[in-house]
Amino acid sequence: MKILVTGGAGFIGSAVVRHIINNTQDSVINVDKLTYAGNLESLSSIESNERYVFEQVDICDRAELDRVFAQCKPDAVMHLAAESHVDRSITGPADFIQTNIVGTYTLLEATRAYWNTLSEDAKKAFRFHHISTDEVYGDLPHPDEVDSGEELPLFTEMTAYEPSSPYSASKASSDHLVRAWLRTYGLPTIVTNCSNNYGPYHFPEKLIPLVILNALEGKPLPIYGKGDQIRDWLYVEDHARALYKVVTEGDVGETYNIGGHNEKQNLEVVQTICGILDSLVPKESKYQEQITYVTDRPGHDRRYAIDSSKMQRELGWTPVETFETGLKKTIEWYLTNQEWCQHVQDGSYQRERLGVESPTTKEEV
Numbered sequence: 001m002k003i004l005v006t007g008g009a010g011f012i013g014s015a016v017v018r019h020i021i022n023n024t025q026d027s028v029i030n031v032d033k034l035t036y037a038g039n040l041e042s043l044s045s046i047e048s049n050e051r052y053v054f055e056q057v058d059i060c061d062r063a064e065l066d067r068v069f070a071q072c073k074p075d076a077v078m079h080l081a082a083e084s085h086v087d088r089s090i091t092g093p094a095d096f097i098q099t100n101i102v103g104t105y106t107l108l109e110a111t112r113a114y115w116n117t118l119s120e121d122a123k124k125a126f127r128f129h130h131i132s133t134d135e136v137y138g139d140l141p142h143p144d145e146v147d148s149g150e151e152l153p154l155f156t157e158m159t160a161y162e163p164s165s166p167y168s169a170s171k172a173s174s175d176h177l178v179r180a181w182l183r184t185y186g187l188p189t190i191v192t193n194c195s196n197n198y199g200p201y202h203f204p205e206k207l208i209p210l211v212i213l214n215a216l217e218g219k220p221l222p223i224y225g226k227g228d229q230i231r232d233w234l235y236v237e238d239h240a241r242a243l244y245k246v247v248t249e250g251d252v253g254e255t256y257n258i259g260g261h262n263e264k265q266n267l268e269v270v271q272t273i274c275g276i277l278d279s280l281v282p283k284e285s286k287y288q289e290q291i292t293y294v295t296d297r298p299g300h301d302r303r304y305a306i307d308s309s310k311m312q313r314e315l316g317w318t319p320v321e322t323f324e325t326g327l328k329k330t331i332e333w334y335l336t337n338q339e340w341c342q343h344v345q346d347g348s349y350q351r352e353r354l355g356v357e358s359p360t361t362k363e364e365v
């Protein structure tokens with residue numbers, strides 16, 4: 001298969017591209033605009049492979065997308081390109097509306113125009129796989145809101161959409177567009193909604209890499225609010241494997257929830273990172289002493305948790321990494337890849353706090 005991957009220079013996209021090149025015989029056309037979040041260095045291990053091609057293209061640029069489709073003639077699209085950071089969406093929602101909604105619409109239309117030129121067999125075999133987030137579902141009851149012993153609900157594929165942030169609202173819009181293109185035009189689409197990912201090559205604005213790097217540099221480790229927000233963490237390579245299974249074996253029109261069965265409070269995540277660093281890079285004081293509580297994120301969802309039993313039942317996928325094994329691998333990766341970390345922070349972003357109405361000072365963060 002020839003797979004056109006959008007956002008292949010990003011965190012999850014680069015894991016998907018590496019997975020396909022290293023573990024299958026398929027080819028990849030990586031379509032990426034290279035925003036601050038896109039880094040070709042994340043693909044240096046596979047960039048010279050003859051089954052890999054890079055196209056620096058904005059998914060909002062219809063003419064360029066048409067050119068790439070005509071030239072590369074893909075059998076499937078895996079659509080990951082997006083603005084992905086909730087805090088940035090609070091500070092500046094415009095880019096999220098543009099890329100996540102207008103960009104997805106433009107990509108759907110370019111794909112449809114190309115798909116209409118295919119033979120009936122090729123049209124049937126074609127897949128448009130839209131990669132989305134569990135954040136479209138809004139948040140779930142937190143353990144401190146339910147009676148003890150009461151079972152806590154999980155997001156299923158049937159959960160109604162109730163997004164809270166400009167980011168999740170823009171992703172929800174794009175999910176709706178993708179499903180409409182199947183229903184209206186017959187484009188063979190599949191949607192996946194995944195929980196929080198972590199692992200190597202994660203841009204250091206997100207909680208886990210930010211905490212690792214701040215800890216090593218002796219900087220404060222910011223905890224939003226009380227740090228009791230719960231996320232369901234999935235190791236990025238487990239996600240990449242799941243996505244390849246969906247695009248190759250998933251059923252058209254289906255939605256698949258993907259999660260790690262690893263519900264953790266943010267504070268617990270930060271404390272676990274500190275504990276691992278205490279043993280890997282010991283110093284006089286404990287890393288935990290760097291923890292600092294800062295104003296909570298506006299509209300902060302309290303709990304996400306995924307029921308991924310459909311992925312297991314229908315596609316035989318389960319995550320390989322536990323949170324403990326995945327986190328240790330991640331920390332070891334950041335310790336040995338400091339150069340990557342320096343290169344991706346190009347001077348315009350210094351791990352400062354984003355997404356607050358009246359920003360706190362750098363010292364507070």
Ligand SMILES: NC(=O)c1ccc[n+]([C@@H]2O[C@H](COP(=O)([O-])OP(=O)(O)OC[C@H]3O[C@@H](n4cnc5c(N)ncnc54)[C@H](O)[C@@H]3O)[C@@H](O)[C@H]2O)c1
Pocket residue numbers: 006007008009010011012013031032033034035036037038039057058059060079080081082083084085099103131132133134171193194195196197198203
């Ligand atoms: N990170 C998570 O925990 C998570 C969880 C579930 C779902 N997702 C979804 O997975 C996808 C990938 O997430 P990520 O964390 O790898 O994001 P990321 O921010 O690390 O990477 C996004 C990539 O998209 C590219 N891009 C942005 N705008 C573009 C445009 N207009 N045209 C072409 N390329 C563009 C960027 O250059 C970058 O390479 C996103 O759609 C996101 O919503 C992420």
